[in-house]
Amino acid sequence: MNFLSHCITEGFQERKTRLGAVYLLPLFIMMGEFTTFIECIIEQMSQGRERRITASPWRITRKMLYMGRGLMEQSLLAEHILHLEKRLMNYQYQDFEMLLADDFVEFGSSGKSYDKKALLEGLKRMSTTDTITYTVTDFKIKQLASDVILATYQTFRHNDRKYALRSSIWQRKQGEWQMVFHQGTPTK
Numbered sequence: 001m002n003f004l005s006h007c008i009t010e011g012f013q014e015r016k017t018r019l020g021a022v023y024l025l026p027l028f029i030m031m032g033e034f035t036t037f038i039e040c041i042i043e044q045m046s047q048g049r050e051r052r053i054t055a056s057p058w059r060i061t062r063k064m065l066y067m068g069r070g071l072m073e074q075s076l077l078a079e080h081i082l083h084l085e086k087r088l089m090n091y092q093y094q095d096f097e098m099l100l101a102d103d104f105v106e107f108g109s110s111g112k113s114y115d116k117k118a119l120l121e122g123l124k125r126m127s128t129t130d131t132i133t134y135t136v137t138d139f140k141i142k143q144l145a146s147d148v149i150l151a152t153y154q155t156f157r158h159n160d161r162k163y164a165l166r167s168s169i170w171q172r173k174q175g176e177w178q179m180v181f182h183q184g185t186p187t188k
Contacts, residue, residue, distance in 0.1 A: 139151070
């Protein structure tokens with residue numbers, strides 16, 4: 001148990017202690033331990049200490065904690081999927097091989113459709129000096145199922161100054177996220 005977890009636990013066990021969990025929240029956030037904070041609070045609530053999780057003028061409820069944890073998990077998942085999308089924008093063969101599902105399908109902004117095999121063959125022919133730079137904006141995810149994510153965003157391709165709306169479907173297979181579908185639609 002780390003120091004912050006210990007503070008919360010002791011604060012709940014010692015009725016005399018005026019140290020409320022809510023007052024520790026900024027310290028947890030500052031130390032990058034928000035997940036630990038939420039987990040400690042939930043553990044204390046599960047042990048019947050819910051009445052002591054109070055702070056004037058408001059009170060933390062179980063629903064608020066689960067909502068907070070859900071939002072945090074959603075945010076971390078969005079960051080992870082964005083990171084995977086950007087890895088694919090670097091056009092590295094090993095990333096395409098690992099991150100694209102075997103049954104992957106793409107409807108490109110060119111109007112052509114591709115599968116994983118066609119993209120891998122294209123990467124073999126691509127010059128290592130060919131670099132394409134993208135800027136990603138309006139990135140959002142929507143969880144379609146526990147192991148399926150829809151990602152939507154806009155790209156600006158700096159090389160030819162073209163915009164595209166993009167959507168990808170990611171599926172978690174054997175613990176790893178893989179893209180199963182992608183579509184790019186040119187805009188402007």
